[in-house]
Amino acid sequence: MASASAVKLDQRETYAAFICDELSSQILHPVITERGWDPDMIFSGGVAGAVRALGGMPCPEFLIVDLSDSEDPRADMQSLADVCEPGTVVLALGTLNDVTLYRDLLHAGVHDYLVKPLTAEVLHSAVVAAENAIFVEEEVEEQGPKTDARQIVCVGVRGGIGASTLVANMAWLFADQGKKTALLDLDLFFGTSAMQFDLEPGRGLSDALDNPRRVDGLFLERAVVKPHEKLSILGCEAPIGGMSDPADGALEQLVDALGENFDCVVVDVPRQLMGSHVDVLKSATDIIVVTDFSLTSARDCIRLLAHIKQIAPSADVYVAANKVGMVPNEVDEKDFENSIEHAVDVKVPFDVKAMMAATQKGVVICEEAPRSKISDAYLTLLRTVTSDDTIGDSKKSWFGKLLGK
Structure with missing residues (x-):
């Protein structure tokens, strides 16, 4: 040699x-x-x-x-x-x-x-x-990279705030509008995206993270679960401690690969990944920060928004207040917006009746209660993100026809 x-x-x-x-x-x-x-x-x-x-x-x-x-x-x-x-x-x-x-x-x-x-x-x-x-x-x-796929990253400022429920409904709404949609749940151990549709997630996500370069249309057909003709969920329920953190760049590669096969990719990102895996933010066209009107959330919103601005300055950023009305606001809405220096783009009301009915049937709220105030708020968020006020009004949309009644 x-x-x-x-x-x-x-x-x-x-x-x-x-x-x-x-x-x-x-x-x-x-x-x-x-x-x-x-x-x-x-x-x-x-x-x-x-x-x-x-x-x-x-x-x-x-x-x-x-x-x-x-x-x-x-x-x-x-x-x-x-x-x-x-x-x-x-x-x-x-x-x-x-x-x-x-x-x-x-x-x-x-x-x-x-x-x-x-x-x-x-x-x-x-x-x-x-x-x-x-x-x-x-x-x-x-x-060259595909540029027409919408890649939406959603993150809750704290656990239990309802970000995963919002993500599942957003993805379902996109699919119901005829968009080929992927829901990527990056909570490797406790993800609930598939569960919200009464499905088992399989091990598609763990396989994809092993080698994101191999993610193509054929792989996805085997790896995803489909609660809707146009909606594919990629997730896993790995044994606790039984899966390594994704390698640097793996999440960006995976989201980009999904963008080549879907019209829209909605990513549910646990907040603990935001610091160690900034690559997932770099792929985003839109980022939704899910919060409530608590003092802790105001603090964490400020930190998250600053982090996003540094890592993904070209992404459009939205703030969604979730579970509004469940408890009295710790921080007045105007004071909250002033402190985070960003408007609250949509307020999603707390509706325990609609949530329980959807959970019992193994469907998302927008499918079970399309005329509820919470579904209307999700639709408003979708219209805001897409800048398309006609979404939900099409006669071809089952969701839109119900809202028109």
Whole structure:
């Protein structure tokens, strides 16, 4: 095997391999030459050698890195990520046959992980798959991102404020207007989006977060649950502590992938993710902050709105006061708006009768009680977000016809 330090590159190569042992290099050699690639780009040194070499040469489109000599594979892969260009496809090799390590590497953006001893057939298949991934990524970059999908992020300023109920109703309303809609519930352990439609969420979300690049129309057909012809829910009820936090950038990739397959993506974001996973905000076209008129919520609204302005300055931001009338307001509405320096765009009244009726039937409030004041408030919020006052008035809409009675 060649030494990486002996080679200087003036332009980005198709691939480079950093292998720890001679046998693996010999197995890789014919696979590489078959594709017309330069066998001199197979180097010794494993992942540590890759990190050193990439500090002094352009990063290839495709990297094969060996973790066999690594004492801390996760840390070494993070060091590799720091010197890689965005979009680089990485195939990892190693001797450790560990499911947790495999999942962590995929979370970190590794395309695949092969356990030694290698065979020519397995290695060939993995290289072909990686080459296809490079082709797909280049094709997506040429086409550019989809810009017409509405991506709405909803976050409650505190737990129990009713943000998940608002999200489920918003998603149902979009679907009822004929929009192909995805509801993404990012509460990995306690999500209720599917439950509000009397459905089991499956493990679609955990599978999607394992490798968001693989999320496509075919994957979604298997991963989502559908309470409505136009509404698909992606969520999970992972065992408590049984699922790692999403890797950096994974949520943004996932929301963008959903945006390529749906007209509208509504994301239910637990507030604890707002600090550690700001990437989900970067994908948003619209952000809804759900609050009440309490002193604590006023404080947290101020902090959340400042955070959103910094992370997603181009998103349109709305404030929805929920469960209005359930308890007396701690803060006067005008004082509340002055303190958060933002108008309350809609006030959703507390309606225990409508809520209980919907819960007992396993449907959302807008389906069970479309003429209720709470449903009317949800519709007002939808019209505000979309800037379309005609929503709900179409004769083709069952919801609209009921409101017109």
